[in-house]
Amino acid sequence: MSGRSEQPLRIELTTGDGCVRVVLRGELSHHSAPALERRVRSIPETDGPDLELDVSDLTFCDSAGLATIIGVQRRAARRGGSVVLRGVQGALQRVLETTGAGVLFPAHPGQDSRMA
Amino acid sequence: MGLRHEMHPDAESVISGGASEVRRDGGRIRTGRAPLVISSKDADIGRAGADLGGGVVDAPSAVPSAPAAPERDRSLAGRLLDGSATGMLARDPGGIVRSANEAALRMLPGVRVGELLPPELAALAAGPRDPELTLGGRRLTARRQELADGWLAWHVTDVTDAHQRLDTLLAERARSRFLAAASRRLGLSLHPGRTAKAVVELASERLADGAVVVLPGRAGESEWFACAREARPWTGSADLAAMPQELRDALAGAATGSRPMLAEDLAGQPWAARLGSAAAAAIVTLPGNGHPAGALVLLRREVDEVMADVVDTALTEEFSQRAGLALAAAALYAAQAGTAAVLKRSLQQPELPEVRGMTFGAAYRPAEEGLLIGGDFYDVHVDPAGGSATFVLGDVCGKGVHAAVSTGRLRHSVQALRRVERDPVALLRLLNDTMLDGSDPDAAPAFATMVLGSATPRDDGGVRLQLAGGGHLPPLVLRRDGVEEIEIGGMLVGAVPAARFEACTVDLAPGESCVLYTDGVVEARGGTDGLEVLGEERLAQLLVDGHLMPAQAIAERIEQHAVRWLSSGAHDDIAVLVVRAPGVPTAPDPVAVGRHLHSVRTPDDVAPEVGP
The missing domain is CATH 3.30.450.40 (GAF domain)
Incomplete structure (x- = not known):
């Protein structure tokens, strides 16, 4: 690759209060999306089905990134849980607006992440 | 065989070969092929050397019928030399072998102490110092060494085994x-x-x-x-x-x-x-x-x-x-390549059909170039009745072979469903249900964003488009006086049951085009820092004179510009589909000259209708 390569995606997982919190920093693209998928799949069942994705430091998100976030949402929904997006802004906000996929994610208390 | 040695002056037994007799004649030895035997009365080596010059040498009067085995040299030097694996041989200036240890006698058949060196060995007195020779099927090296008083010695080593190993x-x-x-x-x-x-x-x-x-x-x-x-x-x-x-x-x-x-x-x-x-x-x-x-x-x-x-x-x-x-x-x-080629042909982007009253252009560049198939797709189908066309451009979320397979399914679904449903919004709804039905809950989700439209020629030479949005990037319309972005709305297809889709109508005047593209175009990363995306603004700038270009040229310009923008070889799929109303655009409206229509909605042309 010439030029500058994209920023890596950093994934931080914390558990507690029956909800797994995932902080995403950097770029969620077709390069880094599989890593997020693997990390989320590795969360043990005992940690409960609910997920909170903190995307306030996400600097880029393409359609493959969105696909992964929706995949995460579907998996949680099948297990009776939900995925809350916290700090939606920038690229992810645009993608959610364009695709209308915001309806899949309930608004976090005190924060409007529902995109129509 | 014993050692015959004359190096030591005190060794009285040295010259005791009973049958030995050499006659010297003015330093020359007259001899036939018969082995010569040295007369061994003088044991003193110095004397022997001196005597050789003027001693009496004669041809043997009689060749011994069978040379008796010489006696062993019992001196310490003799024993030591016999114990060596290296053959050692000494010759006096007259060419007579004066000393040969056991190894030398074994390796050099024909050599006898007190006799002349055989000719092939005598020749070694000149020439290379360290020659190699083959004798009796063995390979030998003979290193020559000059001794005092014109004597010569050779150290002979059998290198047959070493050679064989080599x-x-x-x-x-x-x-x-x-x-x-x-x-x-x-x-x-x-x-x-x-x-x-x-x-x-x-x-x-x-x-x-x-x-x-x-x-x-x-x-x-x-x-x-x-x-x-x-x-x-x-x-x-x-x-x-x-x-x-x-x-x-x-x-x-x-x-x-x-x-x-x-x-x-x-x-x-x-x-x-x-x-x-x-x-x-x-x-x-x-x-x-x-x-x-x-x-x-x-x-x-x-x-x-x-x-x-x-x-x-x-x-x-x-x-x-x-x-x-x-x-x-x-x-x-x-x-496998045969199988893949057959599958690939069914997944590759199609030739665009000829449709009366409109032209289509397309460009396509998959992310995985080796495969030439990817998640982006487009299709143009002529309606069975003729006179109009259904077209679609989309992006199946995902990458590589899996995305390509989902894309293939989606394209075939569009091809079949458009025969029973003409309304683009209703068609999107059918596709949404089809994709949700067919999705494997454990596999990666297969859904797509797309714009699906129908195009019908108008009597004035223009084309009327019905565009239905499935959560895709807004199409661009290249007007005579600028570029217009058409916000359709709608949600991605195959992700949510009972998803909401929307549509709008766009009229193209002769010469005007509508451009559908995937995010690989606007998210191509490059610029000065290699990270800047191409973006909608730059794309619109690129197309301000698009109304003067044929559909295929527009599509190719977009693809080439996106590829040039890319700072690295890696990129997402890129797909562009252009539908154009043929003809020469009429002179622009004077009021509109210089107006850059980007993201401007013209109420006359665009009538958004919200799907139920």
């Missing part, structure tokens, strides 16, 4: 080199024909004078490849039934390894005429993946002593393993 080592190295070269060369191609040609070329270089590879037959026909040493390979096919039984056995896997066969049995084969007559032949099965990958025939023009020597068995075995694997891999690859 020869074996060199031969083994040559084998390894050949096998390594063969592996490299055989690994170069995954094409069965080219691999078979490499096999016969390599085999005829090293293993035989000529080589033939016969590949397993299909429907009784077998392909063969032949090569003579230092010639180019050639190929043909032949009836398997007409081949010798040994060949058919090898191809059927009934025989393994290498076996000699009668050269005459191969005389009638199609390659025989050009390969020339053979005196000996061997056949080698080339082991493949479960069954033989082929049979290798090795031909020799001349017979070696025994038929078993037709081939270097170990080397041939090693080579045949490699050749068989390479042929099997090539055959497997060819089969």
